Amino acid sequence: MPTTPSAQGSGNQNTATSQQIVNNFRELIKDPKSLDEAVNYMYQTLLDDAVAGIFIETHHLRKTGNLSALDGVAEDSTYRICEMPNLDIFGISTAKKPMDCTCPNCDRLVAAARFAPHLEKCMGMGRISSRIASRRLATKEGSSAALLHSGGNAGGTDDEDDVDWSSDKRKKKSSQSSRNNGSKKNNGKTF
């Protein structure tokens, strides 16, 4: 076998050179100035390697057409998510809108959800309409007005009830509280 001696020879040579390298390196390290140089050189080389890696990555992406794919299609501004305070993601105000409708019959503001039942009663449709009942009672038994008022929901109380149809719950509450306060005050006065 002619290859074995040469292989052995090269192996010997390798060990010799590696020992040489170590020795060279040791000599180099002993001098602080050349150590600095070596450190800086190492840093520069490895940094350049890293940069080259990024370049090749970018180049590969560009050649394969993935770079433009990564950029993607520009988004339409109308569908962009809005990040303003007090606005939802579509850029619409989050504040509650007044959902009141004006009743065409009595020109009163009525909450949208209650508009249909209000209109029904206001225009006097349906069986349970208090207005129709009151009208009937008023025409047929005009003398028994006292009975009507004692009946509660009929007649003159109708308009007062309609105030509750509007969406302003605050008004309701405030009126209730004022009533309570009034009663308390009255109580205080009496005691």
Add this chain to the structure above:
Amino acid sequence: MTVSNTVDQYTVLSGDRSKIKDLLCNRLTECGWRDEVRLLCRTILLEKGTGNSFTVEQLITEVTPKARTLVPDAVKKELLMKIRTILTENESEIEDAEEP
């Protein structure tokens, strides 16, 4: 034997090169340098247009100086210290091995 040659050969021989390289890559990724350079490459590619005449070599010559300055000082200092300790560490190891 030049400094660069010796250092190259020795670090490859002892396996320190890959160690230092891993450390460097990790630090640079952590501090966002990688993304910055990537962005730089992209903007330059966009500026140069769609023509295929722009080569990797051209890109390297253009961006490498900028990429070097982009490295944060803290990272640079840390890496230089690490490289120094690793190199000197080996020297003491060699001495320790030779002493007995």
